[in-house]
Structures are given as C-alpha cells and as structure tokens.
Amino acid sequence: MFKRRHCLNFPFNPDADTGAAIADSGAHFYMPEESLPHVRTWMQWPAHADLYGDAAYFDLVQLDLAGLARTIAQFEEVYMLARPEQMAHVRHLCGPTVSVFAMAVDDMWARDSGPIFVNNGNGQQAISDLNFNGWGNKQRHRDDAKVAMQVGLLQKLSHRKGGLISEGGAIEVDGDGTVLTTESAIINTNRNPGMDKKQLEAQLNAALGTSKVIWLPGVRGEDITDCHIDLLARFIRPGLVLVELMPEGDTCSEAKMAEHAVAVLSTSTDARGRKLEVVTMRRSRTTRSTEPDMCNGYANYYVCNGAVIVPEFGDASADVAAAEVLAGLYPGRKIVQVNVDIICENGGGIHCVTQQQPTVA
Numbered sequence: 001m002f003k004r005r006h007c008l009n010f011p012f013n014p015d016a017d018t019g020a021a022i023a024d025s026g027a028h029f030y031m032p033e034e035s036l037p038h039v040r041t042w043m044q045w046p047a048h049a050d051l052y053g054d055a056a057y058f059d060l061v062q063l064d065l066a067g068l069a070r071t072i073a074q075f076e077e078v079y080m081l082a083r084p085e086q087m088a089h090v091r092h093l094c095g096p097t098v099s100v101f102a103m104a105v106d107d108m109w110a111r112d113s114g115p116i117f118v119n120n121g122n123g124q125q126a127i128s129d130l131n132f133n134g135w136g137n138k139q140r141h142r143d144d145a146k147v148a149m150q151v152g153l154l155q156k157l158s159h160r161k162g163g164l165i166s167e168g169g170a171i172e173v174d175g176d177g178t179v180l181t182t183e184s185a186i187i188n189t190n191r192n193p194g195m196d197k198k199q200l201e202a203q204l205n206a207a208l209g210t211s212k213v214i215w216l217p218g219v220r221g222e223d224i225t226d227c228h229i230d231l232l233a234r235f236i237r238p239g240l241v242l243v244e245l246m247p248e249g250d251t252c253s254e255a256k257m258a259e260h261a262v263a264v265l266s267t268s269t270d271a272r273g274r275k276l277e278v279v280t281m282r283r284s285r286t287t288r289s290t291e292p293d294m295c296n297g298y299a300n301y302y303v304c305n306g307a308v309i310v311p312e313f314g315d316a317s318a319d320v321a322a323a324e325v326l327a328g329l330y331p332g333r334k335i336v337q338v339n340v341d342i343i344c345e346n347g348g349g350i351h352c353v354t355q356q357q358p359t360v361a
Contacts, residue, residue: 031118031175031208032358033174034303038304039076043110043354044108045100046062047143061342063093064341066090067338075306104143105144106139107141112135114147115147121361128162131166171208172230178212181204181229182226197215241265242279243258281326283297286315302356312339314339
C-alpha cells in the first residue's frame with residue numbers, strides 16, 4: 001500500500017514560487033548518497049491536529065515522532081523544526097538529545113518539504129529547493145513550501161531554486177550521477193504542467209547534480225504522493241538497488257508494479273554505464289494496525305551514521321527477514337527496528353519524516 005495521507009483540499013497557493021532552473025555557479029553540486037556520513041538529521045513537527053482527525057490521535061502521532069527522533073539521536077545530531085508556540089511541548093517530548101529550532105511548519109513530512117543538501121568538490125554545501133507544493137496542492141503547505149529556504153538562512157547556505165516541482169521522497173540518488181524516480185510523481189500536471197520528460201530530466205539533473213534519470217511508471221492518484229520511489233526502490237550504493245516486493249503470492253496491482261520495477265532495473269545501466277544489480281525484500285503480510293492507510297513498507301528505512309533505522313510491524317517472520325536483508329546490505333551498521341505504527345498509519349514512514357544533511361568532504 002502506498003501513501004494515502006490524511007489530507008485536506010486547498011486551493012493553489014499563490015505564494016508558492018515554482019522557481020527557475022538552478023544557475024550555474026561554476027562548481028558542480030550534487031546530492032550525496034544517503035549512506036555517506038551525515039552532519040545531522042532534520043525533522044519537522046506536525047502543527048495542525050485537524051490533519052489527523054482528533055486531538056487524541058494527534059497526540060499519538062507526536063509521541064511516535066518524538067520516539068523516532070530520540071532513536072536517531074543515539075547515532076547523530078537531530079534538528080527538529082517546530083512552530084515557536086509548540087517548542088516547549090516538543091522539547092518535553094523529544095528530550096535533551098534532540099535540538100529544537102523555531103520555524104513555521106505545517107506537517108511532519110521532512111523528506112518531501114525539507115531541503116535537499118548538495119555538495120561540491122570545493123568543500124561547499126548548498127540547498128537545492130524542489131519547490132514543494134503539497135503533493136500537487138492536495139494539502140496545506142504555505143509554510144512547508146518555505147522550509148528549504150528558511151533552513152538555508154538558518155545554516156547560512158546558498159539556496160538554489162530548482163526548475164521543477166517535486167519532493168525528496170520522489171527521488172533516489174546513487175551519489176554517482178544517477179537518479180531513480182517515478183513518472184507518476186513528476187511527469188504530472190499537478191506538479192509540472194506543460195513540461196515533457198526531456199525537460200524534466202534536464203531539471204532533475206540540474207537540481208540534483210545527476211546526469212541520468214531512470215524512470216519507473218508508478219501510479220497516478222493511487223495515493224497523495226502519486227507513488228513515491230522511497231517505498232518501492234532504494235539505492236544501496238552505486239550499481240546496487242533494492243526493490244521491495246509484496247508478500248509472496250500477492251497478485252495486487254502494487255505487486256505487479258514492484259515486479260515490473262525489478263524487470264526494468266535489471267536491464268538498466270547507471271550514469272557510469274554499469275549494469276544495475278537488483279536485490280529484493282518482501283513487505284510484511286500482517287501488521288498490528290488495522291488502518292486501511294497503513295504504510296507497511298520496510299524499504300522506507302533511514303540510513304544514519306552507524307545505523308539503519310527500520311520499521312517493524314509485528315509480523316515476526318517478515319520483520320526478521322527484513323532486518324537480515326538490510327544487515328547484509330549495510331555491513332557494519334546496527335539495524336534498529338522501531339514501532340512507528342502511528343506514523344505509518346498516516347501513509348508514510350521513517351524515511352518520509354527524515355532528511356539528511358551530509359558531511360562536506
């Protein structure tokens with residue numbers, strides 16, 4: 001099941017700047033692969049209880065998010081962005097190991113609305129802004145649309161507007177010139193009307209410092225994200241990609257989409273001409289939660305310094321199998337499985353609520 005977040009329909013935000021192509025600064029900026037060393041992890045505190053139904057359930061969402069932040073803080077610094085009036089509450093729930101900064105935010109999906117940090121070979125870092133528009137104006141985002149710019153100001157980093165509208169969860173990079181994404185999330189009139197695949201490839205490459213885009217079809221309208229890549233396929237390192245399959249014997253449309261992804265990627269080459277190696281893992285068959293929007297994908301994990309933070313869903317066999325696969329793919333890192341059911345009930349997961357700031361080499 002892909003992400004079907006609780007959402008409210010809002011009209012187009014006239015303050016949301018769609019941006020222009022990133023200007024050539026004379027230095028090649030690129031987005032590093034996630035498993036490289038981080039300075040810290042960025043997260044966002046959800047601000048609006050009405051997006052989650054009622055106050056009691058909203059409290060549970062916040063408890064899950066705070067617990068996840070504390071877990072990541074065992075391995076690297078965590079910066080949590082929160083509205084000024086909520087900071088005392090956030091500090092109370094997150095505890096002293098998480099740093100809280102005042103910033104107007106709408107929701108917790110930092111992967112999508114937060115900044116993309118890009119480095120160059122001259123020891124510089126900048127922010128690449130993908131112009132978040134609420135997954136095609138499906139949810140309020142007036143403040144989340146400005147998070148990337150505001151983080152740039154906070155960190156004193158150059159803020160570089162991309163020439164397309166997208167989200168961080170829609171892209172996977174190998175850090176060596178290749179980006180993996182879905183057509184449904186980017187070649188879509190709710191984000192990029194009037195732009196064709198060739199134009200969007202050029203803008204993706206400019207924004208991320210890549211030179212080759214590998215497209216998977218995805219599914220438009222299946223969920224609020226229009227099928228983000230980070231619940232389907234992940235780069236482990238250049239030349240190696242992981243695809244999550246549905247439970248064995250499942251013949252649903254999502255199962256066929258994942259099998260198609262394996263077929264496409266197995267015959268693809270990356271930006272350096274290497275044939276991709278594809279490994280697979282399987283989603284859990286059962287979960288503790290009975291919510292229809294439950295996002296029970298292990299592939300929505302987060303790689304931080306020294307660890308891989310992975311959801312567990314109460315399916316003992318599948319939970320163990322996922323941990324074993326990831327331990328083999330990330331040798332030397334601790335595999336930490338956490339119960340984030342409440343986050344996952346809202347159509348996202350661990351990767352969706354985190355954004356890495358890589359170390360500058």
